[in-house]
Amino acid sequence: MATLRVTRGQALAWRLGRQHLLVGAADATEVVRTLAAVSVFGADPDLSVRRRLASPGPPGEVQRALADGRLMRTFSFRGSVQVMAPDTAGAYLAVRAAGRQWARRSWVEHYRLAADDWPDLRAAVREVVADGPVPPRAVADALTGSARFGHLAREFAEPNHTLLKPLAWQGDIALGPDLAGPLVLQSPGAAPGWAGIPDLDEAGPRTVLEYVDAYGPTAPEHVHHWLGEGLSAGRKRLEQWWHAVRDDLVEVDVGGEPRWQVAERIDELALTRAEPTVVLLPGKDNWVVGPGTKDAWVVPHGHGTEMTRGVNPVLVDGVVAGTWRVDGDALEATVPPSEELSAEAGRLGSLLGRALELRTP
Incomplete structure (x- = not known):
């Protein structure tokens, strides 16, 4: 089969459409699911999402979607807070957790917490946030007096965001829905669509394919930027995952550059015509x-x-x-x-x- 050749203008026009910037999406969840994650700090998630909606409604749609569980808020990309779709967030959290940062010697020594202590700590935290949203102080209170974890009470009381992040990556906590309010914790299961944390062997290839589907036509170096630099996935893992989804991708020539597109989108790309935007x-x-x-x-x-x-x-x-x-x-x-x-x-x-x-x- 001959290689599809398109111009860069065609490729970007297809991407504009895929990211709902030409024809708006039906709802905020669809937008965020397509994009994988939308930044909160230093960004304007509401404007980013509403610009991509067919019927944007008044300002505050992201806050409304968080409040009713259509979206969730958690630590993910680049260690920062992101708005994510509950049904797809787990795969990205699995990728972020793969490096087991909490098992590094520096972590073990600093927090006086061995890697095999984490399952019991996680269970204790999950029990507290099950009744959430609760302030981190509630976790601190629950740990106070514990022979194993009492020394961590101060970390939760502050709270120490660095210690909270691995709990988010492993699906034990999510952040409360109020974008403007104080930090509170809740179970990710508070969002009705929460699908849990899949196995890494499933999650990794899925996140690669979803990136190409939303940001294509693209190349492996862009996947590394998104998942490697963004989630610390590791180059070796990314190469393995790229190989795992290779049969679902098609190489295309974009103005003389090799790029890849999800196979089921190739006809859309071929038919795309660049219009002034x-x-x-x-x-x-x-x-x-x-x-x-x-x-x-x-x-x-x-x-x-x-x-x-x-x-x-x-x-x-x-x-x-x-x-x-x-x-x-x-x-x-x-x-x-x-x-x-x-x-x-x-x-x-x-x-x-x-x-x-x-x-x-």
Whole structure:
């Protein structure tokens, strides 16, 4: 079978559609499931998600989805807090837990906690958060007086986020739904769709395939950026998982570069035609952080520093072409005026709930 050849514009147009930036998704869970995880700190998860919805509704949709369990909040990528879909989060947590960070000598010595002590500690924590949301202090109170774990009470009382993270990765805790409130803990099972933590042999290949499906056409180095740098998966594991899903992928030629696409999406890609588009996204949106700021397809030379800092990108045909910000009732964009930009400015105003005057160079 001949290799499919497409332009970079076609590839990015397909990705724009796949990430719900051309035709919106039905609900917030579908958006987050597609993207795998949406950052909370230093980002605007609500705007990222609502820009991808067919019917965005008023601001606060991510908070509403967290409150009713359609989404969950936990520690995952890059040690930070992410909003995730309950039915797919477990696979990514399994990948993050694979390195068994808590078993390292430095951890064992610092926390005076051997690797084989963790199952009993985890059980104790699960018992406390089963009635959650509860403050970390509730775990501290439960551990106070324990001969084995009493010395950890102070760590939970602070709380020490570093100690909480492995409990999240292993599916023992999730963070409470309130994005603006104090840190509280609950069982991930509080989300009705929670599917648990699968075996790593199942989770690893699945996360690779899901990445290619959402961020394709792509290459192994981008998978390493997402799962290796993002979840500390390890290059050897990633190579094994890539090999495991290789039969589900098709190599394509994108402007002379070899890339890979999920086989069942190949016809969609072949039929995609690039149309002029302008999209305004918040800083640290998945469109940029998914492939990474070093990916010249999306972030050309000269824009990397701004994107790393979390400045809001203006995408022109899927490529970062400038930045935007709201100043009072003005929307200031650093790209030339166009019909597409004017339409997108109107959309942004609707998402923010106010009329904005577009200002361009």
